[in-house]
Amino acid sequence: xxxxxKIACRDPEVIMIYENEEDVLGVATIIAEQVEEYRxxxxxxxxxxxxxxxxxxxxxxxxxxxERNIELYNQIIENKCLDYPHxxxxxxxxxxxxxxxxxxxxGLFDDYFVYQPLYEKLRLKMIVHNGLQSSxxxxxxxxxxxxxxxxIGENLSxxxxxxxxxxxxxxxxISSCKEVxxxxxxxxxxxxxxxILAKINKSHIEPMLADLESSIRENxxxxxxxxxxxKNGLSTFESRVAMINDMSDSNPNQRAARLQKELAEPxxxxxxxxxxxxxxxxxxxxxxxxxxxxxxxxDVADDGLSALKKIKKNCYELILMDLFMPQLDxxxxxxxxxxxxxxxxxxxxALTGNKNKELIKKWAEQGLNGYLLKPSNKTEILKAVNKVxxxxx
Amino acid sequence: MAESRKVxxxxxxxxxxxxxxxxxxxxxxxxxxxxxxxxxxxxxxYNEKNLAAVKEEAHFLKTSAKAVGAEQAADFLExxxxxxxxxxxxxxxxxxxxIKESLLLVHKExxxx
Numbered sequence: 001x002x003x004x005x006k007i008a009c010r011d012p013e014v015i016m017i018y019e020n021e022e023d024v025l026g027v028a029t030i031i032a033e034q035v036e037e038y039r040x041x042x043x044x045x046x047x048x049x050x051x052x053x054x055x056x057x058x059x060x061x062x063x064x065x066x067e068r069n070i071e072l073y074n075q076i077i078e079n080k081c082l083d084y085p086h087x088x089x090x091x092x093x094x095x096x097x098x099x100x101x102x103x104x105x106x107g108l109f110d111d112y113f114v115y116q117p118l119y120e121k122l123r124l125k126m127i128v129h130n131g132l133q134s135s136x137x138x139x140x141x142x143x144x145x146x147x148x149x150x151x152i153g154e155n156l157s158x159x160x161x162x163x164x165x166x167x168x169x170x171x172x173x174i175s176s177c178k179e180v181x182x183x184x185x186x187x188x189x190x191x192x193x194x195x196i197l198a199k200i201n202k203s204h205i206e207p208m209l210a211d212l213e214s215s216i217r218e219n220x221x222x223x224x225x226x227x228x229x230x231k232n233g234l235s236t237f238e239s240r241v242a243m244i245n246d247m248s249d250s251n252p253n254q255r256a257a258r259l260q261k262e263l264a265e266p267x268x269x270x271x272x273x274x275x276x277x278x279x280x281x282x283x284x285x286x287x288x289x290x291x292x293x294x295x296x297x298x299d300v301a302d303d304g305l306s307a308l309k310k311i312k313k314n315c316y317e318l319i320l321m322d323l324f325m326p327q328l329d330x331x332x333x334x335x336x337x338x339x340x341x342x343x344x345x346x347x348x349x350a351l352t353g354n355k356n357k358e359l360i361k362k363w364a365e366q367g368l369n370g371y372l373l374k375p376s377n378k379t380e381i382l383k384a385v386n387k388v389x390x391x392x393x
Numbered sequence: 394m395a396e397s398r399k400v401x402x403x404x405x406x407x408x409x410x411x412x413x414x415x416x417x418x419x420x421x422x423x424x425x426x427x428x429x430x431x432x433x434x435x436x437x438x439y440n441e442k443n444l445a446a447v448k449e450e451a452h453f454l455k456t457s458a459k460a461v462g463a464e465q466a467a468d469f470l471e472x473x474x475x476x477x478x479x480x481x482x483x484x485x486x487x488x489x490x491x492i493k494e495s496l497l498l499v500h501k502e503x504x505x506x
Binding site: 324375 | 410
């Protein structure tokens, strides 16, 4: 048969290694239709030497199981018989496809193909085609001619051709641009170019760098603050953000020294930072007013997700949290707090309109330290807040 | 009974934020603004027959109503919550109308200082 001669090629671009010849007959025929330089090889002790000698661009492994394929491939690699760029394809049966997928995901093989049962003939050709195209050693592969493709209609063929050309042209153009940009010999900018570059620099680059610098400085301040607080054994450093914002020292050493001095002093009662998490702005503002009047430093969040972001960035002594909110409710937010504080527990007082004590008790087991019925009066709010803060101290 | 409760009990706000007339007035105005938006939403949700969402919105507004001392409106809102939970459309409609009337009375009281 015509295909037989191709399968026995001496210097192949593509090889397929197998255990049972009958298993791979269908696959072998398909590849032989596509590639002139192709060879099938039964697995044996000299397989590595053969590969190393002819250096095929594409290697298909079609042993009886995935384990056998992996073992053989590893062995060939360990014996340094595959120390050149190549495209490895794992052939497997349908039941093994998940494992084969994992192998490719982990980078062991470049691709896989389910050949038992053999359904997607063209998919196999595509894999081999891509392997040959991408392999640096492939020089003799001529690609697939239109005549070899099944007729799919004139219009669709034309659309595919045009789109393909367009994409290649675009990629080529991008590539050319990159080359010009990266080339050390690129044309010297003239006056106009210099002027444009200067303008871009002033309007975009400099503000961006300034923002970046400011952002880094803020993050560093925050980090220094947290480290100093931990070092000093403080459970809080009230008004930290406000304090950092107030600092006008541009010298980082001065800022750090000032931070250290401020944080070395224990926080005064009534200056603890409290986060109020409540989606009802009106009620939230009322709570803020009550707490501000007592000199607490109050921060606010609309919902659980925003609260977690603030908790991650700042240090609070206490959270007042509505239980029913959009995005993430109070119970689930409370459960997540430890995760964002690195395991540090933070007292949470629930705000609820529900008067069912059994239900509230059940919620309390989820990590709540107390609850306030909405709306409570000033005395009740401050009593609950002070009780939790006193306990913490 | 809802009817026996005050349209606007100013002692509630005094108990909450102290006797700060200016702030109390501002909160009352803010409440009326919020209530207007919320009531339109409730009516719209009712027309869409989404009583579960009506209940949620009523609960939301009830918190504000209680906080500013709009006791009658708060009671109607709680009644609306129950009616919506029971999927009782007729009762829900009746409560929405009562809430509207009660809020108009709150508006009148705020206007008159």
